[in-house]
Amino acid sequence: MKLKEIMLVDDNSIDNYVSKIVVEKENFTETITVKSSAIEALDYLKAKTDNFPELIFLDIKMPIMDGFEFLLEFSKFTVDKKENSAIVMLSSSINNADMEAASNEQHVIDYLSKPLSKDKLAKVFDILIQKK
């Protein structure tokens, strides 16, 4: 299985860099879109006319708009746009409260601790496949 698009949303460019390499290396997707803030990512999605990325890796702690605020905005998109889109939280927070909050979000399918690795990515794909 190969996805059309994966989006990375993180204000930390190093993490984006690492994640991008891991995803590329595994060759799971045709396109990797990298956004360095939640607002940028939202603008991108709003402007997008075709399907949303099938997988979005979302950091929690970001300036101006954090991951949960993004999720709130994301939930406002019409169902037809986001129906094939899944979100995985990718954070360096080990705060239980964050994990719990994420698990209650409709579109979040997993919570991963940074850094993203080959194994973690494989696990996410397993979940995606199961979902489909």
Next chain:
Amino acid sequence: MYVVLSTLILLLIVSTCILLLFNLRNRLGLAPLYILLGGVQYFQINIEYIEPYKILGEFPVFPQSIVLFSAMLFAVLLLYIKEGVVSARTLIIAILISSLFIIGLFEISALQDYFIRNANRTEDINFTLFPNLNFKIFFIGTFLLFFDFVLLTSIYQFLISKIHKEHYFLILFLSLWLVLIFDAFTFHTVLFVGTSKYTASLIGNFIAKTLSAIIFSLILYIYLKYIDKVFETTSFIANQNREVLSILNYKKKYLDLKIEKEISEKKISAQYEKTLTSISDGITTLDSNWCYTYVNKQAGKFLGRTPESLKGKHIWTEFPNVVSLSFYNACINAFKSQEANISVEYFSSYGKWFENRIYPTPDGLTIYFTDITEKKEIEKALVESEAFNKGILSSLTAHIAVIDKTGEVLAVNKAWNDYSVKNGGHNYESSSVGSNYIEVCQKSISEGDQLSQNILDGLRSVLNQETNHFEIEYPCHYKDEKHWFSMHVEPFGTESDKLVISHNNITQLKIAEEKLERTNLKLKEAQRMAKLGNWEYNPVTKEIFFSDEIYQIFELDKNSSQDLYASYKSKCIPKDQDALDKLVSNAIKNETGYTIGYYIKSNKIGQKYIQEVGEIVKDENSNVFLKGTIQDITKDKLISDELTQSNEELLKINTELDRFVYSASHDLRSPLTSLQGLIQVLEMQIDTSAKVDKEPIKLMSQTIDKMDKFIADILDYSLNTRKELTHEKINFEALIKSSWEDLKYMDLDYRPKLTLDINQTVDFLSDPKRVSIILNNLISNAFKYHDKNKTNHFINIFIVVDGEKVVIDIEDNGIGIKEEYVDKIFDMFHRATTLSTGSGMGLYIVKETIEKLKGSIHVESKFEKGTKFSIKIPNS
């Protein structure tokens, strides 16, 4: 001389015969006497013409005739006196009939003799009818005789009613003499008046008849007085009551009387029967054989039998139960002694008391009996009531005496005397019956006793009717004991010149009063110290009661005349009062209690904070009112306000600290994770180009992990110390699996054998975060410190859950812990092996967390053999 003697003999013979026959009348009847007298009459008629005897030589009399005639009068008078009018009259008629009849017979036989002689014609006879009979004399004589009889009885009757009976001989003599003289006079006058012998014959008759009257009346008197002794009896008295001419008119009257008598007898007997029947007493008569001859209606009722059914029945057969009673003996005794007897007895078979009055009669007994059950019951009740009153008086503990106006003690009850005896003569109590109470008081007054003066004044005020009650309480301490008495004086009933005095021992009351006073003081003191007062409030009348302390709290004057409710309201802050009013009205509606704190105005410190507790109370008439307490808790309020403020601040600080810890841990971890990511990228890139030593990269990664773990430990520790415990369902399998997954990334080459055995039938509730901290640390230790010299690595986890707790055993065959370190492994920053890559925080955090959960941990370890941790956590 012979003539006189023979006449006397004749007289005696005739009179004796008459009296003899009369005296035998009960055996022979009166017929022989009648015949005798008839004979005498005939004889007398036929001797009229014999030669007369000349008294004193010149006065001719016929002595036989006089004696016989007198004898007839004598007989008539005797019968009249002794046998009554009827017998006398019968005698008179009998005499007349017999004389007529005998004369008739003689004359017929004489006539017959004449005819026989004529027929034979043996001689010529001049017939003379009744040759011996002078008709004139006969008829006059007979008629006169009859008249004499009537006269005799009439004179007797007249005299007996006029002359005293002591002169009875005179009565008899006069009766006979007057009749004889009358007869002589009349007879001679009719027959011989004008003839030569008239005067001489009359005188002779007078003399002879007077003598005859004397002798006959004497004989009669002697007979009546000494032989037939009925002088004083009823027949004699009845004679006095006859009418003078009763000999003539007795018959009619007799018949009238007879009818009258019958009527009145009937009346009387009916009356008698009615009386006996209606009388409330039972009356029975018994004959000498103990058989009932009469039973009245009431007696029948008492005996439960009809009078008819008892008549003729034997009393002791009909009522055998009675034989055992004293009534039986009373009857026997009355019968034997012929004396009246009374028995009062309870007849158990009738359930009644009877009073029996037993009177002997010549032919048996008459028994009157009365049901006196009610009387007896009243008597009994009276006796009981007296005993009751006496008992009550004796049982009273009050000392009671009655005195008269002079002070003399008339009566006392038992307690009064007992007290006197016990107390050996106290001022007021030593006076028993006969002594003088007022004098005792006066004596004490003279000894200077003020109390006695007061008592005396009180006594007098009641005696003088100035008051109808006097009461005084006084102490009377003796024998080292404290005693108090209360004295009451009241008029004795309506007799105001007597008094009832009673002394009550009120020591217990006094002691209780003193106790109460002390208790009240203590309560007041306690209220003052606690700044707590109690109150009562009637929501309808707005009446308020405040204890003293509430006045203090509200700074109110207890003696102020101002309305208490208004004063109270003036101290309250209106805003608080609205809330309070609402609370109170709700409490009344729901009949519940309430507690409220509110501020009141204070002149001293600006304002006070009080706590009010209220309760709804109902009195016996279901009226609702409130009771409660008010406490000044201004100080506590200040403290509690401060505390609240501190708590709030602390909470804020905690929250901030939490945020800081998270934020710091995140910010600290963030570069580390980036570094890890970069190392990963680096590994991926150099993977392809050979001959590069990867060891430094590996060590870099391990260093970063160690740092990361340390941060995580600090976070865990901080969480454990501050976070509140939660209670959630714990899924051990999921926890352990997740922990196991994480570990797998730590060392990709090491795969020990994990055995998980969970024995759980009930849910386990605890704090999931803390349980997972414990499990993660222990499992990761077992994972990390495996023995590289061994080949079959294993980790066994056994979990047993019950309602109280969970027991978790985590066992490995790792490197073990040296004995000397076992006690120290839970210390902070202690590391028991050089192989340790940790911070020395892990087991410390485990221990702290277990303690936080009120559990326990135990370790068994052998160096180079393996380690087993056993933990217990309560199921909350």
